Amino acid sequence: MSRGSAAKVVTGNDLRQGDVVYLAANGAWVRALQEAELIEDVAIADLRLLEAMAQGGDVVGVYLADARRGPNGPEPVHFREAFRARGPSNYRHGKQEAAHV
């Protein structure tokens, strides 16, 4: 979202399910933020975003979200990204079901 100096992940929503997805280092779309590629160089982040958008197809509304390095992979910076990464707070639906959190 923000174009600040923080590290980035490429993210969007899956065309069929609508679920939040992230771009991994191998170019695959993954469901967990921890498995996303954390891109610290802004120029490379922009390049990855353009590649992802050019792919079209399976992912909708692709953008760069701020993230930071955590012990288990990228972590959200803004609370909106934290909710996208986790799912709604009133039911254990979405990613929380899959993860059996």
Add this chain to the structure above:
Amino acid sequence: MYDYTDFDEAFVRGRVAQFRAQVARRLDGSLSEDEFRPFRLMNGVYLQLHAYMLRVAIPYGTLSARQMRALADIADRWDKGYGHFTTRQNIQFNWPKLGDIPDILGALADVGMHAIQTSGNTIRNVTADHFAAAAADEIEDPRPVAELIRQWSTDHPEFQFLPRKFKIAITGSPNDRAVTRAHDIGLRMVRAKGLPGDRGGL
């Protein structure tokens, strides 16, 4: 209760078939998201944070038991076993898959329901006093006028691309339970002299 005429039925069925083809073209890649977005919004389909959301119109907040059962069946079959009733008397399903939505719209059409004009810069579902035709203080049932406006505004060619969304509420009671004063147009029925049978006027 008001039941759809053959005209309403044919119109809604036509829209379901049209949207089914649009979804198929989106899924096979022949439509881009930019091309598809206006089509999905015309049919009440939003892309939210975690999933698609389908907003179904409940005209003036009135439902038959049969329609409520159809909503329950949709929640079980295509969503996560629940629905969310909104502050504009509609219902939203929070977890439909894009490929399932044409079938959901078909199931809605089976009971005279749809998701048309629940999104976009159009005249949205006309809301009404939820105690209509029952309230002790009521002058007249406001829902026939709401239904007349629904028929007039549905697919009205001049008003499909308004500057912004447009919301109309109507009450037939002096005690306003329909928040008419906080709508783009609020209609209040009042007693008017000179109308046959002391009918309410607007």
Add this chain to the structure above:
Amino acid sequence: MAAYNLAGRRDNKYKARLKITVFEGGLEAFRDAVEAEFARTRAAFSGVDQALLAEIEAAFAPPALPLRDAGAYHAAWAADADFRAFATQNVVAHKVPGYGIVTVSLKAHGATPGDATAAQMRKLADLADAYSAGELRISHEQNVILPHVALADLPALHRALAAAGLGTANAGLISDIIACPGMDYCALATARSIPVAQELATHFKALGLEQEIGQIKIKISGCINACGHHHVGHIGILGLDRAGVENYQITLGGDATERAAIGEKTGPGFAYDEIVPAIERILRAYLALRQAPEETFIETFRRLGAAPFKAALYDEGARDAA
């Protein structure tokens, strides 16, 4: 519609609603535009809409509601405190004697406002068939209405609702909150709404203050689009993003009825974990300020204005003690 379609701004979506068109151009100019359009098109009015309206009216003919003996209602009223609470709080008079309008609350304490499970929807459909001429309503307050219930059937209906988790006797009380989906679902939201509603409902129930506080409308929106109608809540809560943190702005004195009023902003907003204590300070001030238990929150507000509530809200001493 035609006048707005031409005059409404298309350059800025935040200034495109009719209210901005009227505000910027003036009511007189807009009225003139409507009159000019009417003069231009009135020849096309053939009166056919009146015939159509008559047809539609026939379809809305009221159901037959025969007179019923209300003995069961009076017996349950005398014997059952839960029934009395439900009948008092969730049932209002019908235009037909011997009938009532029942509000089925979708606001069980801690539940998501407006959510109903498929099982609850089926139960409501069955109960509508059995007790309400097959008809249901959805209110903008996110409850389900059974509009045509014979008082004689009310005890049986209440038992069935309670068994389905739908018997909460809180219509119009502090836990009957309307809230938009907020950032738990909505892509436009700037903060969450649902958990604030859930926590307010459970908090005031735990305090045992719900009945004491009486009639009050709390309305919560998770962004400025105001799907939660916060402007017209007696207490309005607007969730915003302030420098990357959820922040909740409070308005007081809004009114959604024929006495419509836009609530007055109290001042700086509150963080997520401060909002429930903040609302409690306002309501404790109301309990201290009201002239009698019959004076509702909005009546006390109209009598005294916002000042004493703001004093309670921002009083640091009271905050430390809370």
